[in-house]
Structure formats: structure tokens, C-alpha cells
Amino acid sequence: MAAGSGPSPSGVVVTSDRDTISASLEVDAPAAQVFDLVCRPANHPTISGDGTVKGTRIGPDRLTAVGDRFGMAMKMFGVPYRMTSTVKEYEADRLVAWAHPGGHRWRWQVEPLGEDRCRVTETFDLGPARVGPPLRLLGFPRRHRDNVTRSVENVARLATA
Numbered sequence: 001m002a003a004g005s006g007p008s009p010s011g012v013v014v015t016s017d018r019d020t021i022s023a024s025l026e027v028d029a030p031a032a033q034v035f036d037l038v039c040r041p042a043n044h045p046t047i048s049g050d051g052t053v054k055g056t057r058i059g060p061d062r063l064t065a066v067g068d069r070f071g072m073a074m075k076m077f078g079v080p081y082r083m084t085s086t087v088k089e090y091e092a093d094r095l096v097a098w099a100h101p102g103g104h105r106w107r108w109q110v111e112p113l114g115e116d117r118c119r120v121t122e123t124f125d126l127g128p129a130r131v132g133p134p135l136r137l138l139g140f141p142r143r144h145r146d147n148v149t150r151s152v153e154n155v156a157r158l159a160t161a
Contacts, residue, residue: 012149019127021141023148024119029159031110031118035093037158038108038120039063041070046158049122049150052076058084063098066090070098088128097125104129120155122148 012025027034037043041056041063052074059070071084088105089097097107105125112118124144126132135141 010149010153012152014145014149016142016145018136019132019141020123020125021144021148022121022123023145023152024121025152025156026113026117026119027156027159028117029156030116031112032093034118034120034155034159035096035108035110036062037155038110039096041072043158044072047151047154049147049152049154050144054080057082063087063090063096064092097123099128102130104132104135120152122151122155124148 010025012023014021014023016022038047039062041059042061044053045055047053053072054075055073057071057073060068063070066087066089068087069084071082074081074083083100085098085100085106087096087098089095089107093110095107095109097105099105105123105128107123107125109121109123110118111121124141124147126135126141129135
């Protein structure tokens with residue numbers, strides 16, 4: 001665990017290293033239910049911890065395999081734009097990760113902790129990025145600390161609503 005890591009008031013545990021920042025939270029919901037939430041692009045505007053995801057544009061209702069592509073309407077600093085991502089990692093009910101053309105990944109992992117409880121983790125992974133050094137100079141991946149924290153809190157809220 002890096003300096004400044006540890007649990008937040010809501011119980012989120014954040015860890016980071018040179019290339020990644022992750023937030024994990026235990027959720028009182030079945031792992032399959034939580035995984036289903038993060039695999040549906042239509043849920044991403046509600047899940048997004050930074051509020052940049054505004055809606056779905058193209059793609060499947062649910063991500064189910066490596067190679068699935070989906071497009072989102074985005075908005076940052078008041079400027080709308082579009083982003084298309086491709087699923088790069090997939091393990092049913094456990095792991096889904098996607099990357100946009102920049103190459104860095106957003107990874108969701110769900111670990112069962114019993115029949116009706118799981119741990120959900122979101123990781124921003126700069127390792128596969130095409131422009132890693134400039135992003136590191138801008139403070140990434142650590143600049144995403146609050147975003148990944150809010151994202152897992154949002155997933156927990158949706159799963160237990």
C-alpha cells in the first residue's frame with residue numbers, strides 16, 4: 001500500500017503504485033449482481049466517479065467478451081466528446097477491463113465473499129498506455145484517486161438500492 005493509502009470513511013481502501021490506482025469496497029450484494037452492473041455501459045454515467053460519462057452511444061447492452069466495443073458520450077471541462085472503448089480482459093462474473101485508443105485501462109474486479117457479499121475493485125492502469133510518461137507528469141494515475149473511490153461507492157449504492 002502506498003503512502004496516503006488506506007480506508008476512507010465509507011470503507012473504501014485505495015492502493016497505488018507507479019502505474020495503477022485501485023479502490024476496493026465490500027458490498028452487501030451477490031458478486032454476479034455487482035458484476036452485471038459494471039458490465040452494462042448504460043450504467044456507466046451513474047457509476048462514473050468523475051461525472052465525465054454522460055451516456056451510451058453504441059455497443060452491446062452488456063459486455064460479455066474480449067473484443068466487445070462500446071461508445072460513450074463524454075464531457076470534460078464543459079467540452080463534449082465521444083469515446084469508444086474495447087474490452088481487453090474478461091472473466092465472467094469476476095473481471096472486465098476496457099481501454100480506449102490511448103491504451104490505459106479501466107479494470108473492474110468482483111470477488112465473492114460469500115453468497116450475498118463481495119468485494120468490488122476499480123483500477124485505473126496506466127501501464128499499457130501509449131502516452132504513459134506525459135500522463136505521469138500530469139499526476140496520473142494518482143489524480144484518479146477520488147474518481148475510483150467514488151466509482152466503487154456508486155456501484156455499492158446501486159447494488160444495494
